[in-house]
Amino acid sequence: MVRNEGRRRELADAGLAVLARDGARGLTHRAVDTEAGVPAGTTSNYFRSRQALIGGLFTRIGERLAPDPDVHAGLAARPPSRELFADYVRDIVTRLTAERDVTLALFELRLEAARRPELRETVGEWLRAGFAGDVEFNRSAGLPGGPAEIALFHYAIDGLLLDRLTTSIDAGTPTDEVVDRLVDGLLPTVVTPR
Incomplete structure (x- = not known):
């Protein structure tokens, strides 16, 4: 499956918003889906695990703070x-x-x-x-x-x-x-x- 990099960035941005608002304990695939306004399961299609999601967040932090x-x-x-x-x-x-x-x-x-x-x-x-x-x-x-x-x-x-x-x-x-x-x-x- 080809990944849409724009969607990946949107999901990472939603994850950063969840972290900033709710803290690390609130960071779940479901919470990111809700924040991004996408169907349930979308985040887990782009970031298979919590560790992968966190890795994606670090990538996005670097991009946004460049x-x-x-x-x-x-x-x-x-x-x-x-x-x-x-x-x-x-x-x-x-x-x-x-x-x-x-x-x-x-x-x-x-x-x-x-x-x-x-x-x-x-x-x-x-x-x-x-x-x-x-x-x-x-x-x-x-x-x-x-x-x-x-x-x-x-x-x-x-x-x-x-x-x-x-x-x-x-x-x-x-x-x-x-x-x-x-x-x-x-x-x-x-x-x-x-």
Whole structure:
């Protein structure tokens, strides 16, 4: 049977909406069918198991959170600097907050991986691959900071996103200002990439 890739993406988007709204325990084939408005059994035709569904969700998360090539072309045209690094971080935070359901779904998958060993490796591999890609991007772009600094930014951005997408401790401070403070605090003036 030939799979309709558009339908596959629609089902994955419905799965992300279910995760964001109901959490990982609410993620079932039937719930995705209902969310997508498709006949019962459709999701299981595209994703045979829960593990396959979760794999499809990770693929879709990557697609939906991918950088805009035009934005990145403009950033890449600038010389490397702390300010450029801050603008890349700002772009990441903007994409993650604009795709609220996708980011909340990703947090849900991470929480579920803490409870379910069979999911832990899938989530861990996906996160580590993303981190390695970020470190390599930073190095190849000539931006300040090495793996240790990139890890610190991951930790800080995760906390910032959790704050901005749930209940904030300081909603009055603009997100761009928080990003600037993170860069100032976590990225020394001169950092040699490691």
